[in-house]
Amino acid sequence: MRIVSLCPSTTESLVALGLGGSLAGVTRYCVHPREALEGIPRVGGTKDPDHAAIGALAPDLVLCNAEENREADVAALAARHRVDVSHPTRVADVPPLLRRLGALTGSEPAAEGWARRVEERLAAARPAARPVRFAYLIWKGPWMAAAAGTYIADLLETFGGVDVFARERGPWPRTDEAELAALAPGLVVLPDEPYRFGEKERALFRGLLPESRVELVSGDDFCWHGVRTLRGLEAAGALLRGSVP
Numbered sequence: 001m002r003i004v005s006l007c008p009s010t011t012e013s014l015v016a017l018g019l020g021g022s023l024a025g026v027t028r029y030c031v032h033p034r035e036a037l038e039g040i041p042r043v044g045g046t047k048d049p050d051h052a053a054i055g056a057l058a059p060d061l062v063l064c065n066a067e068e069n070r071e072a073d074v075a076a077l078a079a080r081h082r083v084d085v086s087h088p089t090r091v092a093d094v095p096p097l098l099r100r101l102g103a104l105t106g107s108e109p110a111a112e113g114w115a116r117r118v119e120e121r122l123a124a125a126r127p128a129a130r131p132v133r134f135a136y137l138i139w140k141g142p143w144m145a146a147a148a149g150t151y152i153a154d155l156l157e158t159f160g161g162v163d164v165f166a167r168e169r170g171p172w173p174r175t176d177e178a179e180l181a182a183l184a185p186g187l188v189v190l191p192d193e194p195y196r197f198g199e200k201e202r203a204l205f206r207g208l209l210p211e212s213r214v215e216l217v218s219g220d221d222f223c224w225h226g227v228r229t230l231r232g233l234e235a236a237g238a239l240l241r242g243s244v245p
Helices: 008-016 051-056 071-078 091-105 108-123 151-157 177-183 199-208 219-223 229-241
Strands: 003-005 023-026 061-065 083-086 132-139 143-146 161-163 187-191 213-217
Touching: 003 008, 008 023, 008 061, 008 091, 008 108, 051 071, 061 071, 061 091, 071 083, 083 091, 091 108, 091 151, 091 229, 108 229, 132 151, 132 177, 151 161, 151 219, 151 229, 177 199, 187 199, 187 219, 187 229, 199 213, 213 219, 213 229, 219 229
Parallel strands: 003 023, 003 061, 061 083, 132 161, 132 187, 187 213
Antiparallel strands: 132 143
16 A cells, blocks of 8 residues: 555554555655654645645555645545545544554554553543643744644643633634733643744743743644654643643
């Protein structure tokens, strides 16, 4: 089977399922595991895939993601290739997603093993002793957050996190410094992707919210789903308990 993956977390999961040799093409953002992806053709980015390059690879299956890839690209690819689109919005969606990957690629035993590991880790998850009101920012200029209805928020809620943004604001609300100061989250999370937050932003929010904890984290662990969910659960648990993941 020749597979093109247009979602970095899916690419990582495929390698874990033993399908690295089946990858015919991946995006420039597919960086884990680095060694396994060396030499595999790059077919553009998640938002600007190279349709001609994908066609030239003659894939049997193109794997997309509803948030990573644009609807227009998915539709155009589906007109020429077999396409499957994932869209997990909860941690509990990940085991079925892994099993589906296994069924699509003939790697059911490996997929079942990973799915069960995620289920076991999720079942063992325990919320922090006290609820932690959080704001998980994903962008600057304007400020944007991951809120209810996203995999990121669900991951943090698994360990007692409480999103400060009202559900009716949607999954990716825009905000500003005045609103964040008024909401006064106990925890501000600043990942290194999709926007690479750093010490400058951490200092800004420590000044704006002196009573809040402001943490820099690896965005991969909090927004990549699939086999990476095991690391995400560990990182989210540590973050909500008060130690940096």
